[in-house]
Amino acid sequence: MDARNIGLRNIEVADTKICSIDGENGKLIYRGYDILDLVKHSTFEETAYLLLFGELPTASQLKDFSRRLTEARGIPEPLIKNLKNRPKRAQPMDVLQSCVSELADYDLNIEDSSKEAHVRRAITLIAKIPAIVAAWNRVRNGQHVVDPLEEGSHAANFLYMLRGVEPSAEEVKVMDICLILHAEHSFNASTFAAREIASTRAHMYACISGAVGALSGELHGGANVQVMKMLLEIADPANVDKWVASRLQSGGRIMGMGHAVYRTTDPRADVLARLSKEISREKNNKWYEITERVERATKKYMLEHKRQAIYPNVDLYSASLYYSMGIPMDLNTPIFAISRIAGWSAHVIEEKFAEAAPKPALYRPKAVYVGKYCGPMGCEYTPLSGRQEQQHTS
Numbered sequence: 001m002d003a004r005n006i007g008l009r010n011i012e013v014a015d016t017k018i019c020s021i022d023g024e025n026g027k028l029i030y031r032g033y034d035i036l037d038l039v040k041h042s043t044f045e046e047t048a049y050l051l052l053f054g055e056l057p058t059a060s061q062l063k064d065f066s067r068r069l070t071e072a073r074g075i076p077e078p079l080i081k082n083l084k085n086r087p088k089r090a091q092p093m094d095v096l097q098s099c100v101s102e103l104a105d106y107d108l109n110i111e112d113s114s115k116e117a118h119v120r121r122a123i124t125l126i127a128k129i130p131a132i133v134a135a136w137n138r139v140r141n142g143q144h145v146v147d148p149l150e151e152g153s154h155a156a157n158f159l160y161m162l163r164g165v166e167p168s169a170e171e172v173k174v175m176d177i178c179l180i181l182h183a184e185h186s187f188n189a190s191t192f193a194a195r196e197i198a199s200t201r202a203h204m205y206a207c208i209s210g211a212v213g214a215l216s217g218e219l220h221g222g223a224n225v226q227v228m229k230m231l232l233e234i235a236d237p238a239n240v241d242k243w244v245a246s247r248l249q250s251g252g253r254i255m256g257m258g259h260a261v262y263r264t265t266d267p268r269a270d271v272l273a274r275l276s277k278e279i280s281r282e283k284n285n286k287w288y289e290i291t292e293r294v295e296r297a298t299k300k301y302m303l304e305h306k307r308q309a310i311y312p313n314v315d316l317y318s319a320s321l322y323y324s325m326g327i328p329m330d331l332n333t334p335i336f337a338i339s340r341i342a343g344w345s346a347h348v349i350e351e352k353f354a355e356a357a358p359k360p361a362l363y364r365p366k367a368v369y370v371g372k373y374c375g376p377m378g379c380e381y382t383p384l385s386g387r388q389e390q391q392h393t394s
């Protein structure tokens, strides 16, 4: 097998109109719009609309979309009851994954495979995922579940449902930017998982619960939790160089650094670094400084040891930013999901309803069978009574 194709690298598997990434120059484009323009001028609701429908909304379209989100925010009562029955140690991403698949039980008509039904499901999931994440955090802390507000943005509603008090305008702005930044990233592992499941004609909830599972892994969205664990372990800016060198010397990875596509800084990391710096300064804490030193120490180590240069990815600075906002560390990845649901659902719809050729087909890559301990094939079946305990060596 060609080493470059391991992990499906460089293999084109589908066409998409949703997102484009220029990994050499650090550019990220959603439906033709530069992410930096969207951060400057847009909102999460507008961005989610753009991803789902392909165009920026008019004022009345945006109003209608926001109304649909508001109406869909509540969580079915039996789901809340189930949350209350879960062990308090359940991980937020596991809780989210199972709640997403449970939502299929409450769909108006799960057998409706029309595009309209898929768009309705996308709006349902965009609306309910923040409510589920917030509700679980409150339930596990013995607090009552907070109903969403009748008005207010998506970002404001999430912070309100999480804390039970209305957030400041500044915090809402920061959360809104984070949601825009994480909303879409082409064929990343979780989106590919969603599309792969969609290619079997499974329903939207099945696709998205698979995507949530894929996002939870520490080489993907789960890295933002590992980054915060690293910062807490380092604890002091003076410890950074030694910690980073020792981690890299022992063959370990620096979480939040490196990317499968970018060969320069991820453009999202620049925005998040600025926000992390501002909030660390305001709160007079050390988390931005430690993160920035980790970035510098990692780059220096890789250069001095003639290893491939690596740069910050989206998960490096979001960790210190959320921590400074008082958000529990293990909600970092669920917040990623709160945003990425916009991209995931757009991809599921594209996978199922693409009109132009080549039309997507059932994903079915080929593996290279490399045999086993008894040879490539033709193993002779030994009855249980005749097998020796130490027979299996690999």
Ligand SMILES: CC(=O)SCCNC(=O)CCNC(=O)[C@H](O)C(C)(C)COP(=O)(O)OP(=O)(O)OC[C@H]1O[C@@H](n2cnc3c(N)ncnc32)[C@H](O)[C@@H]1OP(=O)(O)O
Pocket: 188, 218, 219, 220, 221, 223, 248, 252, 253, 254, 255, 256, 257, 258, 259, 260, 261, 307, 308, 310, 313, 314, 315
């Ligand atoms: C939302 C997201 O999913 S963004 C990514 C989040 N994940 C992380 O932050 C986890 C840390 N990073 C990584 O593990 C990797 O950079 C990945 C998995 C994201 C990408 O991996 P790859 O595509 O293999 O990266 P790439 O081809 O650029 O790297 C190749 C070399 O750099 C090394 N490398 C890449 N990232 C790192 C890292 N963070 N720390 C140490 N070494 C690294 C690899 O081990 C490899 O070394 P080798 O050539 O000696 O074997």
Ligand SMILES: O=C([O-])CC(=O)C(=O)O
Pocket: 184, 185, 187, 188, 189, 260, 261, 313, 314
């Ligand atoms: O594209 C990737 O491989 C991972 C990533 O940055 C994302 O999903 O946002």
